[in-house]
Amino acid sequence: MPIFDLRCKECKQEYQVRASYEERQDAQCPSCSSTKKEPVFKANIKGPVSPKGTGAGGCPSAGGCPGASSFG
Template identity: 50%
Template sequence: MPFYDLRCKDCGEEFNVRASIKERENKEIECPNCHSHELEAVFKSVNIISSSKSSDSGYSCTSGCCGGSCGF
């Protein structure tokens, strides 16, 4: 299961929780401080390990015309 950095919209509490995508979609995660379900995701750092390559910035050359420096 992935970890989520979440912030409570009601009290501002930030916390890290491990939950399934389904639990998050169904708002089954609650704030540990005030038990609100009004939570938003916080993107501080990458803590979900991606299977894509680390150079995948979205701007690298995909056709191989330049070895990755042309920006296409």
């Protein structure tokens, strides 16, 4: 069963509901029991974006990348 992240429109409490899509419509806020809600979209990012130990740049030498121009 999917888990939905919701925010109460009355008290702004964020909560999760584990229910079918249809059952989600009947969910009540655990804080104020309101059924007025909106979905909350969250990005689940795990771990670093770049591999560990790659350093700050991709050039093999301290003098810069071969063929790179300082004129942009």
